[in-house]
Amino acid sequence: MPPPHTLQPAETPAPAEAVAPLMRGIAVLRRLTDEGGTMSPSAIERTTGLARSTVDRITATLARMEYVRVDGRDVTLAPRLMELGNAYLSALRLPSLLGARADALADELDESVSLAVGDGDGIRFIHQATRRRAMSLSFRIGDLLPAERTAPGPLLAAGWDAHQWRRWREQRASDPDGLAFTAVPPSPPMAEKDFSVRTERARHDGWALDDQSIEPGLVALAVPVRAADGEVACFVSVVSHTSRHTAASLRDTLLPRLLAAAAAMEQDLRQAPPAVAPDSPAALASWTGASKQELGREFNESLARGLTVLAALGEGRDALTLTDVARTTGLARATARRALITLEHLGYVTAQGRAHHLTPRVLALGYPPLSLTTLPQIAQPHLTALTGQVRDSVSLAVLIGGDVQYTGRVATRRIMNVNITVGTRFPAHATSMGRVLLAALPPAERESRLAGAEPHALTPYTVTGPAELRTVLDRVREDGYALVDEELEVGLRSVAVPLHDCRGTVVAAVNVAMHSSSRTREECVTDVLPRLRATASRIEADLHITERFVRVPAM
Numbered sequence: 001m002p003p004p005h006t007l008q009p010a011e012t013p014a015p016a017e018a019v020a021p022l023m024r025g026i027a028v029l030r031r032l033t034d035e036g037g038t039m040s041p042s043a044i045e046r047t048t049g050l051a052r053s054t055v056d057r058i059t060a061t062l063a064r065m066e067y068v069r070v071d072g073r074d075v076t077l078a079p080r081l082m083e084l085g086n087a088y089l090s091a092l093r094l095p096s097l098l099g100a101r102a103d104a105l106a107d108e109l110d111e112s113v114s115l116a117v118g119d120g121d122g123i124r125f126i127h128q129a130t131r132r133r134a135m136s137l138s139f140r141i142g143d144l145l146p147a148e149r150t151a152p153g154p155l156l157a158a159g160w161d162a163h164q165w166r167r168w169r170e171q172r173a174s175d176p177d178g179l180a181f182t183a184v185p186p187s188p189p190m191a192e193k194d195f196s197v198r199t200e201r202a203r204h205d206g207w208a209l210d211d212q213s214i215e216p217g218l219v220a221l222a223v224p225v226r227a228a229d230g231e232v233a234c235f236v237s238v239v240s241h242t243s244r245h246t247a248a249s250l251r252d253t254l255l256p257r258l259l260a261a262a263a264a265m266e267q268d269l270r271q272a273p274p275a276v277a278p279d280s281p282a283a284l285a286s287w288t289g290a291s292k293q294e295l296g297r298e299f300n301e302s303l304a305r306g307l308t309v310l311a312a313l314g315e316g317r318d319a320l321t322l323t324d325v326a327r328t329t330g331l332a333r334a335t336a337r338r339a340l341i342t343l344e345h346l347g348y349v350t351a352q353g354r355a356h357h358l359t360p361r362v363l364a365l366g367y368p369p370l371s372l373t374t375l376p377q378i379a380q381p382h383l384t385a386l387t388g389q390v391r392d393s394v395s396l397a398v399l400i401g402g403d404v405q406y407t408g409r410v411a412t413r414r415i416m417n418v419n420i421t422v423g424t425r426f427p428a429h430a431t432s433m434g435r436v437l438l439a440a441l442p443p444a445e446r447e448s449r450l451a452g453a454e455p456h457a458l459t460p461y462t463v464t465g466p467a468e469l470r471t472v473l474d475r476v477r478e479d480g481y482a483l484v485d486e487e488l489e490v491g492l493r494s495v496a497v498p499l500h501d502c503r504g505t506v507v508a509a510v511n512v513a514m515h516s517s518s519r520t521r522e523e524c525v526t527d528v529l530p531r532l533r534a535t536a537s538r539i540e541a542d543l544h545i546t547e548r549f550v551r552v553p554a555m
Contacts, residue, residue, distance in 0.1 A: 018342040022306030024050060025058045026346060029081070029365045032068070034182045037077040037369035044075065061300040065307065067366075069381055077366045079378055079542040084307065085142060085367035086548045087314025088358040092117075094234050095127045095549045097272050098225070098265045102236060103129045105261045109254055112239045114139065115225075118156040119360035120347070121168045122146055122181065126234065126360070127549070141550060142367030143183035148190040151210035151222035152235035154202035157195065159232065183368065184214055207255060211247035219247045223258050225265045233269060236262055305331055306339040310348060310362060319355040373546055374553045375499075375508055376408040376422075379539045383410045383510070386535040390528055392514040394535075395420065396499075398507070398554045399437040402453025404428045407508070407555045420513075426488060429455040429469060430462050432496035433509035435482035439473040440498055440506035446473065462487040481533075483524055491516050495524045497536045502544040507554050510536055 014023065027048050032039055035047075041059060045052050059075050062068040067081040089095050098115060106113040106129035115127035122144045130139075139145075147153030147168075160168070171180075172189040179186055190213065202208035210220040222237035238254055245253070312328045313320055320328065326336040340356055343349040347361045376396060383394045387410040396408030403425040411420075428434025429450065438446055455464040463469050476482045483495045496511035512528050519528065546552050 012345075015341050015345055017338050018345055019302050019306055019338050021058075021300050021302040022339065022342050023346065024048075024054060025062065025300065025303035025307070026348075026365065028055065028058050029062070029067070029077075032075065032077055033364060033366050033369060037366070038074050040073050041075060057298060057300050058303065060295065060298040061303050064295065064299055065304055067307070071381075077370055079370060079373060079546045081366040082370050082545050082548070082550075084310050084365050085363045086545065087311050088360065088362040089126060089549045090314045091275075091358055092126065093272070093275060097268050098234070098236075099127045099129075099549075101261060101265050101268065102127055105129070105236075105238070105257070106131060109238060109257065111244075111254070114237050114239060116150075116152050116222075116235045116237065117233075117360050118147075118152075119144060121164075121171055123150045123152045123156065123235070124360040124363060126363075139183065140368040141371040142363035144181055144364065145184055145214065146178050146181050146189070148195040148198075149178075149184065149187070149210070149213040151208050151220035151237045151239075152224075153210075154195070154198040154208040155222060155224050155232070155235055157199040158203040207251075207259070209247050209251055212242070217242045219245055219250050221247075221250050221254060221258060223255075223262045225262050225269070227266075228270045236265065305329070305335060306342060309336060309339040309343065310358065310365075313349070313356065313358045319352075319357060321354045321356070325356065370546065371550045373550075374555065375543065376555065378542045378546060378552070379408050379499075379508075379510065380410070382535050382539045382542075383408055386410075386512070386531060387412060389531055390512055392512050392518065392528075393420070394510065394512055395433070396508055396510050397431075397433040397437075398509075399428060399434070399449075400425065402428055402449050404431050404434040404437065404509070405555070427453060427455065427458070429453065429464070430458050430484065430488045431511075432482040432484040432494040432513075433511045435473060435476050435484065436496045436498045436509040437506060439476040439482070458488055459486055459490050461485065461490075481529055483521060485521060486516060493519070493521070493524065495528055495532060497529070497532050499536055499543070500540055501552075502547055510539065 028044055028050070031044060031047055035043075041052065041055050044050070044059075045055050048055070050058075059068060059070055063070050065080070066078055069076045069078050094115060094117075102113045102115055110131060112131050113129045114125050116123045116125050118124075124144045125139055125141050128139060128141055147156050157168075169192060176188060177186040178184070178189060198208065207221065207223045210222075212218055218239065219242060220237050220239040222235050224232045225234050225236055227233040236258065238250070238258055240250055308329050309325055309331070312325055322333065322337055322340065325331070325340065326333045329336060331339070340349060344351060348359055350357050350359050379396045383396060387394045391412055393409065393411045395406055397404040397406050406420060406422050406424045409420060409422055426434065428438050438449065441449065450466070450469065455469060457464050463472055481495060481497045485493045492513060493516040494511045494513035496509045498506040499508040499510060501507045510532065512532055543552060
């Protein structure tokens with residue numbers, strides 16, 4: 001497990017061996033993150049001070065890596081960028097080992113529960129179990145909050161030495177309104193005396209309380225979770241609103257259960273098996289080289305190689321030597337060394353002896369805005385691309401009872417078009433997406449849904465007989481797709497395939513719909529289906545990266 005992150009050193013000039021293109025590329029990713037995930041190239045140019053030609057090369061390289069999308073006049077963070085944050089979280093292991101405990105505690109208390117670690121002089125969230133209410137929390141995985149305005153902050157500061165306190169004072173003096181902490185409203189820093197008192201109380205009590213320091217109405221209670229060696233691994237906190245609890249009632253009511261949950265988490269850490277690094281083919285260097293050859297000056301190979309080093313430090317490989325990094329990535333030793341020097345200077349990697357670890361700061365590279373991504377948002381650019389290929393309408397839908405509900409759609413521009421909007425619901429038994437979703441259900445649940453919906457004929461061709469419909473669904477399950485011809489509406493033909501989450505569960509379906517005169521049934525299978533399946537595979541790839549440590553809403 002990586003060591004806890006400490007306060008960053010004062011701003012220093014970049015080492016002579018630092019990779020300037022990597023520094024500039026990370027600056028662009030940080031700016032996109034702070035601005036919510038989307039900016040125009042001109043806005044990036046203006047806020048970073050980089051030349052427009054440099055911005056264009058950086059965004060072209062990031063787009064080639066599928067870390068951003070360049071859509072017209074905007075640059076938007078893409079789900080694949082989350083593999084960098086996932087590398088840190090998988091190396092840390094805490095979300096995997098303790099996330100289920102946090103989720104269960106949130107259910108038990110009916111309050112939001114967070115796991116956080118220290119990052120410099122702030123607290124960065126690594127897991128969120130949020131209760132959905134009209135008055136709900138908006139913190140995201142990867143958000144950084146100032147230590148003095150949080151419940152875990154005094155517990156973190158209880159371990160600071162004199163140098164770290166001095167760094168805290170210097171940083172607060174240089175940023176009096178806390179503008180560096182973009183996840184919270186600007187606010188003057190808490191007086192050092194007040195924070196010191198809270199810190200001493202937290203050191204004595206072993207827990208800490210926050211009474212509306214982040215914003216009015218928000219109260220929180222936190223306790224540390226210690227690793228087997230006695231060091232603080234993370235902090236678990238419960239957050240509520242003054243409409244439900246005062247700070248005092250939060251402490252009196254929930255502290256015993258929070259302490260019990262922390263003790264159970266500590267037991268989980270003591271019993272955790274060693275991390276195992278998966279096999280990783282050293283193909284990254286050859287990929288970046290091929291991209292450079294194909295795109296020429298538009299591809300910044302130094303930036304791409306530096307970012308692959310970040311990804312290489314995850315998945316059980318949280319303590320790699322320089323030799324390990326070079327072997328894992330396929331990069332030359334000198335190239336890997338310069339990338340590590342740069343990343344350590346920027347605070348994304350820390351070294352203990354010869355071992356290199358990722359730091360929580362990696363989560364600042366796109367994770368907060370991307371952690372709120374929904375399945376329709378993930379799918380939308382892929383649906384758009386497929387529509388451009390097949391020149392017909394493409395849709396995304398989920399199963400609601402006995403109906404399918406459209407959650408994403410890209411229509412073609414034709415005089416005669418399939419006119420369906422997001423939110424539309426149709427009987428599942430008569431649609432291609434509905435049949436794909438019904439076919440994926442366990443037999444008992446499928447029968448229950450069909451019985452509750454009472455299938456009826458919408459056209460002369462609609463299959464409604466229980467035995468016949470059962471046979472059709474069995475065939476769909478076997479074939480992996482559904483083709484429905486004029487059963488929902490005369491003249492409407494569509495073909496659909498399922499979308500699977502990372503556990504293999506079918507969570508949605510995607511289809512292409514057209515007028516029956518535009519393609520034969522055979523052409524739907526030979527021409528459309530392969531492209532539809534390829535699109536589904538791309539959506540699933542993005543979904544699996546996104547949902548690694550985040551719940552992705554299907555709607």
